Amino acid sequence: MFELAAPWILLLLPLPLVALRALRSAQVTGGALLVPDRVGAALISAGRPKGPAQMLTPRNAALWLIWALVLLAISGPRDLAPVSALKVSGRDLAIVLDLSGSMVRDDFNLDDRAVTRLEAVKAVGADFARRRAGDRLALVVFGSEAYFASPFTFDTESVARRIEEATIGISGRATSISDGLGLALKRLSTSTATSRVVILLSDGINNAGATNPRGVAELAARYGVRVHTIALGPKDLTTAEVGERGVVDAATLRAISQISGGESFRVRTTEDLVAVTEALDRLEATDGDGLAAEVYREYWVWPASLALVIGVWFGWRELS
Secondary structure, three states: OEEEOOHHHHHHOOHHHHHHHHOOOOOOOOOOOOOOHHHHHHHHHHHOOOOHHHHOOHHHHHHHHHHHHHHHHHOOEEEEEOOOOEEOOOEEEEEEEEOOHHHHOOOEEEOOEEEOHHHHHHHHHHHHHHOOOOOEEEEEEEOOOEEEEEEEEOOHHHHHHHHHOOOOEOOEOOOOHHHHHHHHHHHHOOOOOOEEEEEEEEOOOOOOOOOOHHHHHHHHHHHOOEEEEEEEOOOEOOOOOOOOOOOEOHHHHHHHHHHHOOOEEEEOOHHHHHHHHHHHHHHOOOOOOEEOOOEEEEOOHHHHHHHHHHHHHHHHHHHO
16 A cells, blocks of 8 residues: 655645745845846846746746655655565474485485485475474584584575585584484573474484483473484395495484484485475474564655756756
């Protein structure tokens, strides 16, 4: 709906006429000046009050138009822009991502081509993050050590970009599941959100860190934090040969989710990974009431620009 922020400004439109009438020079009395008859006649004619027809000259019309446009710009013409309200779920959700050396294995298929486990997680995980509008997201990455790649934020796009930029080796090549989960819990323990969730994705076996993953899961349960786990990789400890590398400890991840009250998922293909993100969307729905906001689209620049153009043209005409 179009409106003016300060419509009373337009009441100043007749101000030049009022000023002209109030500041009209008083009749001066004094000594006479002898001038030629033609010059005297011209001066007398110029001093007479002008009629309406004489006031409506192109020059005066241009000045009045500039004045009116300036007042219109100052009055703040604007329109209430349609803005969809941000859905707020009241949930803090931490994505804890394994960046150990085994994530370079190219045993996944994406768009009919072999890709590494990390490439598959980047493609699907970034899309998952972008769909979490209303959640406050964070990204924790871990290998030998764990750190926050992105703090908690409503800017889901920035978290998605951090997932897409994840690189193996920046946190070491071992697998410290307990450190990654523990770092997320440390931040969530002080959160005031009504719902606190961790999504933990790993393709290996906890072989670094001084804490037992099950013990960290018990701590999550005491904090009231649900941990959903995703075991990534074609083989796990129960199906792999003795000493085989690149296998996932699905049993430990399943125990973490069970202890904390979350769900456990087993992923062997990219299709499985997509299905898991859809299942998580259902488990942790983002529907909720949005925050109301009024955003105005301002139009003052248009009358101001037109007044500037006419003013430049008028000045050029006066000087030429």
